[in-house]
Amino acid sequence: MFWFFLRPNETNLIFPLLRMHEKAKKKTAEKYSVQQLLEKTEECMDSFDFEMAGLFCQRALDVESTNLQALDMLGHIYSELGDTQKAKGISFVHFCFLVMLELSPEDGHSKYMYLGQIHTGKEAVDYYTRGIQVLLSALEKQETTTPAGAAALPDENSELPTAKDVSVAYCSIAEIYLTDLCMEEGAADKCREFIERALQYHHDNPEALQLMASYLFSTERNQEGKEYLLKSVGMWLPAQKQSNDIPPYESRITTSKLLIESEEYETAVDVLEGLLEEDDEVVQVWYLSGWVCYLQWEKAKEQQEREGREVTEEEKEEWKALTEAARSYLTNAKKVI
Numbered sequence: 225m226f227w228f229f230l231r232p233n234e235t236n237l238i239f240p241l242l243r244m245h246e247k248a249k250k251k252t253a254e255k256y257s258v259q260q261l262l263e264k265t266e267e268c269m270d271s272f273d274f275e276m277a278g279l280f281c282q283r284a285l286d287v288e289s290t291n292l293q294a295l296d297m298l299g300h301i302y303s304e305l306g307d308t309q310k311a312k313g314i315s316f317v318h319f320c321f322l323v324m325l326e327l328s329p330e331d332g333h334s335k336y337m338y339l340g341q342i343h344t345g346k347e348a349v350d351y352y353t354r355g356i357q358v359l360l361s362a363l364e365k366q367e368t369t370t371p372a373g374a375a376a377l378p379d380e381n382s383e384l385p386t387a388k389d390v391s392v393a394y395c396s397i398a399e400i401y402l403t404d405l406c407m408e409e410g411a412a413d414k415c416r417e418f419i420e421r422a423l424q425y426h427h428d429n430p431e432a433l434q435l436m437a438s439y440l441f442s443t444e445r446n447q448e449g450k451e452y453l454l455k456s457v458g459m460w461l462p463a464q465k466q467s468n469d470i471p472p473y474e475s476r477i478t479t480s481k482l483l484i485e486s487e488e489y490e491t492a493v494d495v496l497e498g499l500l501e502e503d504d505e506v507v508q509v510w511y512l513s514g515w516v517c518y519l520q521w522e523k524a525k526e527q528q529e530r531e532g533r534e535v536t537e538e539e540k541e542e543w544k545a546l547t548e549a550a551r552s553y554l555t556n557a558k559k560v561i
Contacts, residue, residue, distance in 0.1 A: 258284045258291055265297055274304045295323055299338055333358040333385060333393075340396055345404045349397055356393045359385045391426035394418045398435050402442070415439055430459040430471055437482055450486045457483070457491060464498050473502065480512055489520045507560045514553030521546040 261284035268277035278301045284294040325335060336355025340348045362385045398418035401411045408414075416439055422432035433456035440449030457479060460470045471479070476495055483492035496513045499506070521543050528535055535543075 256283070256287075258288045258294070261287070262291075262293055262297065265294075265301075269297070269301065274301050277301050278305065296332065296334065299335065303338060303341075331358075333362070333389065337393060337396070340393075345400065349400055349405070352393050352397045352400075356390060359390050359393065363387065363390070387425040388429065391422040391424075391429045391432055394422035394425065395429070395431045395435055398422065398432075398439075402435065402438060412439070412443065428459055430456040431475060433459070434471075434475070434479060434482070438478075441482065441485065446486065449482075450488070453479075453482050453486060454488070454491075457495070461491070461494060461498075473499065473506075477506075477508060477512070480509075480516075484512065484516055484519065487519075487523070489516050489523070492516050504556075505560055507557050510553050510557035510560060514550045514557065517546045517550035517553060521550070 261280050265277045265280040265284065268274070268280060278298065281294055281298045281301060284291060285298065288294065322339075325339075333355040336351045336358065340351040340355065342348075343351060366384065395418075398415050401408070401415035401418065405411050405414075416436075419432055419436045419439060422429060423436070426432065433452050437449045437453035437456060440446070440452060460467070464470050470476070476499055480492045480495045480499070483489070483495060493513070493516055496509060496516065499509045500513065503509075524539065524543060524546075528539060
């Protein structure tokens, strides 16, 4: 409860506004039920109209301010509409999820995952850890309520947690120890531990495989890292045009960098081409595309020099194509800036 101390003349302005707000809430409650408002919210979210979804969801909360479903949905909406720094600062999404923690700390893991995304360092790790505890508890309940021999069907109810959700959450913690907390004592061991837990719950998770590759590269175990990286890419790259189940855009930028680092240039080109088809306004992707073409030219030239022979006409054509492509990509990078 917030108490406002007003000068006498200010009450002439504030109290009519409060009465108007209460009247609007009453009118909304008479015309629509909370469930109807949330159904309209969901329709707008499905069509990616998050601003309108926010209006419907806010009207639902005007009627029932502690409705967990509405708070959860509004948190998702504000996450879609705003960046994480804004979310953490003023943030209604931050407020929504904190309220949900107070109202229902043991139900639903998604609020912990979003708070983990909004925060950094140890604070983020704490939220992810609590979310994993909720996930594991929910999975245990599913196992005890599912008849023996029957398989759970999470696809029929997207709200049901899965082992993949646990894997993704462990990946989030591992990534923090690979970045924000990399200077902490024992960070490398903790990073590896959480990646291994992620793979334990979903051994084919491309994100976990790629994180293991990053970890191994950081410890100079490059060949082993390359094996994990190529396995990760092999899980999604061949079918990326036919499937929506591919890693996020930023994650694939990291994929391309790791592929370049491990001199898997042709595969890096395939990943970068897919990124450009999806969004051609990202400077970094244009730059990396130009850089990998230059590195391909440099590698071919070094091989020819090592062999101590004349350059063939075919090589001249190939090198010319690579240098022109590199120049074109880098020119486009400058245009996008």
